Amino acid sequence: MKPAAFDYSKPADLAAALHALSDDAKPIAGGQSLTPMLNLRLARPSALVDIRRQAELLRIAESSDAIRYGAALPHAAFEDGAVPDGSKGMMRHVAGGIAYRAVRNRGTIGGSLAHADPAADWISSLLALDARVIVRGVKGETAYPIDSFMLGGFTTVLGPGELVVGVSVPRLSPSARWAYYKICRKTGEFAKAISAVVSDPDRGVFRLVCGAIEAVPFLLQARDAEAAAAEIDARLGDHSPAARQLYKTAVRRAMESLA
């Protein structure tokens, strides 16, 4: 379980990093998903471009209605409250539940989004928060909603030579409420079912997410648990009754803790 040979570089700035990327030269951030893939030889880039310490990717920009976080910020920065928060503590809560502390120290928010594991925490929670993933390539920057950024399990819109540079998260109103419920069998395990919900009536927002479904998490139209259950049966008919029961339970419990 050792990686195939690769070249390694740590460009001085973001422009150089973007320039160094290609079909065959991949970015590495925290390495918490990429390193196992390298060791299993499932990923075999000829070169790795280290972006973890890029100053621009560690930057935070605040505006009145959103906060933009650099892609290379580690989960631990959110968990520790070391970055400003506009989500009324939701991001902090979610970050603290990702894997184990050792993984959170290195793993990054941008890396998690780019990796696009359907069972990951940021994908579902940031969908509920209606965040935008900011992608930069040679043609400049594009901001994608989560469910257009992620195309399927482990697939995104990212092309060769493109980077997630940040994620922009709308600020919640003071009256907003959120809930996050995930079901997993052991600490640090990827979730079997996730539900994230954000209710922000002052901004006219209600977003209820069903996640960890082996595909892009989706927004439920339902506004109550019963309707959500019916919607889940309809959308996830190919899942086993036991699996659907987990999604329904996660959604219902998220709704209950919101109430």
Add this chain to the structure above:
Amino acid sequence: MASEIAGEGIGARVRRKEDARHLLGRGRFVGDIQMPGLLEVAFLRSPVAHGRIRSLGKPQGQEDAVFFWSDMAGIEPIVTRSSLPGYKLSAYYPLSHEKVRYVGEGIAMCVAASRAEAEDLAEAVSLDIEELPAVTDSEAGKAADSALVHEEWGDNLCLVTDFDSGIEAVAKTAPVKVVREYKTARQCMHPMEGKGLVAYWDFQADQLVVITSTQVPHLIRTGLSECLGLDQSRVRVSPPDVGGGFGYKCLLQPEEVAVAWLAMTRKGAYRWVEDRREHLVAGANARQHHYKVTAYADERGRLLGLDAEINVDIGAYSVWPFSACLEAAQAGGNLPGPYDFRAYRARTYSVATNKPPFAPYRGVARPGVCFAIELTIDAIARAVGREPADVRAENLVQAAQMPYTNVTNKHYDSGDYPGSLAKAREMIGLAAIRERQKGREADGRRIGVGFATYTEQSAHGTKVFAAWGLPLVPGFEQATVKLLADGTLEVRAGIHTIGQGLETTLAQVANQVLGIPLKDIQVKLGDTASTPYSTGAYASRGIVMAGGAVSKSATELAGRVKRLAAHLLQCKPEDVDFRDGRIHAGEASLSFGDIGKAWYLRPETLPDDIDTNGLEVTQGYKPKVDSGVFSYATHAALVAVDPETGMVEILDYVIVEDCGQMVNPMIVEGQAYGGAAQGVGTALFEESPYDAAGQPLASTLIDYLLPGPTELPGFRIGHMETLSPYSAHGIKGVGEGGAIAPAGAIVNAINDALRELGAEIGEIPATPERILNAIFAAQPAQAAE
């Protein structure tokens, strides 16, 4: 004898001598070894479960760094013979020959300066395999039209055994009949350190030296010598620190033969270290049983008879020396457990499949049989409408019946089985739990309590192993004790320490006899160059066998020391005794150093008629019986089951164990906790599933779940101490027991929690999906269709 004593002898709760080096990262494991010119080995392993090798090709220009079986002229495959009638032989080639029979079977051995480069070479080997249909299920493997793992067998049955004490009468008349099917998952053993070895040629000794992570160094010497065709005198096995064994390392490994062959023929130094993926793929070799059980009882739930069919999914080959059939022998022989009944019929099938070859994992078959019998006892209790703990208590062999020979001729030497259950019942608070169950839990979960009682045959010896037909049978265990000139003591034994604390407990035994402080006792284990023969560390035999041998040798040494002391102190040997680390006779006293000095350095002070045997003693030991000494325990689990998610939380867990005389209570507790942690894995988490083509579906730790600290309960332990009448100091083994009961206790607790829902599970691990499906099955109307 009181269980906790002052001092450092038998019964003292002293800290382990070996811990300092491990806590400081100064252990010496295979991966730590450095040696000039050491080359690293990687194996190309079969990507398919069953296939015929059409062709193999070495990467151009690298022909001398890649090896196939065809290169290993003169080497014998691993063949495990058995004297059991009907047993079928398999040849387990160190690198596959003509066919591959499981995903992960070694095909090519690749050598390079680093492991990564060796893996590059493995990728460059060209491989053409004609894929054949795979056998992936023991029940399907028994069918007449099944694909065959070994065509020459004609079927997939390595061995079928029958036991019948006469069940028909009971079957006709018993008022209560309970029929159940149980399944236990295939598991990996997951020692922290996987397999691994360094092999090199020692020109000075003119010997092959094999530094291998093993439980059984002396056996490996025998096995390597046979496979390599090299005289035993030219094979030295020198085990390093071993990071856990659990049975995974009590076998001759194909990689050991292959890498030793490299060192023998190339006369260089080579290392292979198993990585976690190799372990998960090629090492999924334990625990998978399938039971069909019919139990007969009276109206009170008194067990009258048991009729069982047991499949063991043995994988592709028979391992050496314990064979693929030890598991079934243990399963058939141990299913009656600690219970008193006389009508028993069992048929066992050892079914070959296209999976890694079965190995005996901590508890050998007993976690499976304990699961099966304990669930059956609870099912009987439910059938007769009584408290399972009561029904269990009445069925257990009673203390007054000891010693007790059970229906399969297991001779239970001593103990109070119902006593351990009563104490566990008290500690877990059964009465209060039953009260609590009458109400509702605030969080909507359902709580349940479950018990499991088992026996752990330990240090079973010659006749037992011979009856299992094994090619290699343990006999006497020997140990050497040597008093050095400065009064410090060296203890040497051929058993090996794999984390179970033998460096400490054997020193405690020597201290008990001689009184020499632990800090002055060095325990050296396992190296075939410096220790007497031992079959090694397995079957909970270490402290009973090696402890007995150290005790006996130390006693002989004590006599010699006393005679020398009597001469120096001008008294009779009978007047000499050992106290506070010194040698006393009346008012006078000597240090052990005085004795060592007189013998080694100043022999002119000794009389002419002195015993010339000196201060080094090797003696052999075996308990009074071969049938083993039986530890036992009751585990009790309190769980909360979430009926909406199928999630299980262990709220409380109690262990009440009796391993006879405890040599070190802290080590006993460590063994119990560690074993129980593995048992929690068996009960709730661990599983290596296969698809229909025989591909393993859990090849990383993302898919193979091990319990971590947050999944484990704080185990609470109670001790009982019934000395064995048959062993030195009344000691019984305790290495395996902790792993035996958790699946039985936890799943009984889950089923207790599910009782009102009419649901019951009989398959482990008890995953959320299995629990939910059981609930759906009980309430079809509620199934989310």
